[in-house]
Amino acid sequence: MEETWRWFGPDDAVRLDHIRQAGAHGIVTSLHHIPYGEVWSIEEIERRKAILAQNPSLGLHWRVVESLPVHEKIRRGDADCAPLFQNYRQSMRNLAACGVTNICYNFMPVLDWTRTELRHPLPGGGTALRFNAHEYVGFDVFILERPGADEGVPETLLARAKTWVEEASEEQKETLLASIMAGLPGAYERYDVAGLRQILAAYGEMTPADLKANLRRFLEEIIPTAEELGITMGMHPDDPPRPLFGLPRIVSTEEDIADLLAMVDSPSNGLTLCTGSLGAHPASDLPRIAVRFAERIHFAHLRNVAKEPDGSFMEADHLGGDTDMVAVVEALLTEGKRRRDEGRADWRIPFRPDHGHELADDLGKPTFPGYPLIGRLRGLAELRGVMTAIARLKDLPL
Template structure:
């Protein structure tokens, strides 16, 4: 697989030279400073691409866009959407003209990935990202005060949520809110409790079927343009794979993925296989999902989570969580061999090590939550070892 690394642009505390030191050569990037619904111009794309590739000794290239965001009105099906569809199509055309042809995106309403702790301690020091169901419930029921929220968790979780809230203070509330909002990079709206309560009203009465229909409408509008430009769109699964704050999430399991891919059949309508997002649902067999949709996987996020019985989970070491990472990598490499045997020039699947632990010199550095250098480099090294072993045992895809 092609080793890539997510970089948040010039504001990232991680330098491009450090990415090269990890061994990765492909960069996963986005123009986070551009707001929803605005065109990514050729000039803006070329400027970022030139920055990434300026030092030829590093050998870095911009390989994947993550993400080209979908405007909230599209998810809601709100009003005349053709101008927003055309903006998205134009951005796709501009990216293709600049030689960037893989675009990761998601269709999660309002929020991106969501955690309740950004610095859960790990043995020996360092921290990880964590989702505590009782803290989420405390926020939803007692801080957000969303009607009906208490009915969506078990009595046991609700009791723990009440105990947490009763023992908490304003600093705890601020920390929890900041954690929940942390998954939104760049020019994305962040909310306080009152603001989130207000914006959620836009989804009153919007059902799962409504969001699905709006997603299909989006795909019908943009996939033909992507296909004509030779681009690969790859939807990212919901993280976590469950509805949050009453918002329907519709890319959480194999059935959801099949619906999306079958809605608009095209080589350009594909999947970002995120092992951590899918792995947070105990019902998901991630290697089996990868096997089922292997020919539509255009990008892979490889990370692992360790789940608790109540639905909480924590980011684990890449090879130490609940997902059999060796089995998953084997599926992806087998798909690469199949593509190469067909003579495809794009047989490689770009892969990046996802959320890493904050370790050693990263502690206190202030990198984007979940995206330190050392923890991700450790994960990449472990994954590289798995790939090398599979190549040696089963034959090289190269």
């Protein structure tokens, strides 16, 4: 497995030499300053690569892009998407020309990963990302006031949500909105309550079947180009794996993944295995998912979550939480051996330690939520130890 690290570019508070100190060589990055739908030029891609190469002694390289974003018009299924598909394909061609051939992307409408708490206190003073079901319901039902938002919500959860909204200060409500918006990458637009209502209305009464049809259309447009260029596309699952604010989520379960891979049955159409996103679903069996879809896993985000009965969850230690991380790592190492035995040069599956806790000197630093240095360094070290032990015990290549 290839140890990689997500880096948000020159504005990231985590420096490249710190990433190398953590032990990673692969950089996972994106051109967040380019608006959705515009072409990533070769000049811009090479500019980012030149930054990584400024200190050759670090030995850093860029093979995985996270993300090459999908425009909202494509997710909505608008009729006039031909120029957007053309631009996406040209960005793919330019990335491949620069040696970047592994693309992570998602198909989550409007919002990326969503949490209600960005700094939940941990013993000893660290902090973690957390999703509180009552705060989400309180925002959706009583602040956003989305019609039908209370349908299917258990009475006890609804009552707790109402109490939270009634007792919360305006500052707490503003912090909740900011936390929900924090999953949007880079410098892209954040919404206030009115703006969120407006963008949600643009999706109308979209059903999961509608969104799946739009995903199929996207895949049919871009996977042939991926095959031509030798690019692998790894869909990131929904985070959290549940409908949000009335919007459907269609890559949340094991069977959703099977549907995704069957839409265009190509080795280029694959999965970014995110154990944290999928692990927040009560029915997910991550080791089974890793084994079942091993041949189509192009990238992995390894982290853990601890779930609660009401749908809340907290991001746990990388080797804590509800997911058997040791079994997942064994599945990925076993697949790497199969690829090596086939003679593939790219047999190592790239992975990164996803979301870490804020710990020690990271506290208070302007890092992106979920992406401090020390918490991820700890996670990578733990995962490296698991990998090394499994490789030795099972005679698998690292």
